[in-house]
Amino acid sequence: MDLLDQGMLDVGDGNQIYWEVVGDPDAKPAVYVHGGPGSGCSVNARKALRGGNYKLVLFDQRGCGRSTPHASDPAADMSVNTTDHLIADMERLREHLGIEKWLVFGGSWGVTLSVAYAQRHPGRVSELILVAVSLASARELDWLYRGVSRFFPEAWDRFSAHAGHAPDLRRAYADLMESADHAVREQAAVEWMRWEDTVLSLESFGKPHLFSDRPSSDMIAFVRICAHYYANTGFVGDLVGDADKLAGIPGEIIHGRRDMSCPPDTAWRLARAWPDATLTVVDDSGHKGSAAFAAAIDAAARRFSP
16 A cells, blocks of 8 residues: 555653554545554555555554654653553544544454454444454463463473563563663563464464564564563453443454464454454464465455445
């Protein structure tokens, strides 16, 4: 999609978020909500809704990508980086761009933020497309940062040992990422990313080092933000329990059957609680997707495209 506009938006608390608009200026508005938390938007995100015709808004959430201050800077204040802050940032961006209502597309952590945003501002969401579902519940996070270790005991031992085998590993890593010592932060980030890649290592498609193959500063920002959010259970409540707040919003939920990081039962539970949503489980896909997974996203984009 062609770049139409871009800029930096002051969202308060000393933060500015990077945003851009791509696609057809006269088409239906949509917003892409990236994962992580803390991954930022890549150029490839511009193709997220290629199956339809959209004016697509992309933005880097607080502390990552091209937004400032960057969370790799230890002076960046994480106390003003929570889900409530991100929801408010999305509303400020929507108003800044003069958009009344938009389709919200989220992947992985982006699903958590998209659902939380839609439950807070249902009148501003025309539809939801949610892929690789994660809702940051204690149940899901306990699986990703402990339960799935049953499949990868050697890698788990290394990951856990780096944080002293702490009972609350997410909190222990969050504390390491607040160290004044750059070397401590960097090594903790390396170990966290190694674990994330290990969990996805059995998948047949996608990049082999999806998490760890990025510059050191981006890796540190990613892990600092991710550990901060997940030590606090995503700063969200029971999003499935509040699914009634999505009533009237059409949705497409797309999930990989082989997703080891985010097992498909959460997507299934969300679809059961939200009658306006359609669930597609892609049998050959994991968290990183597949050709069939991409085709399902394209079909969802076509469904909601005028």
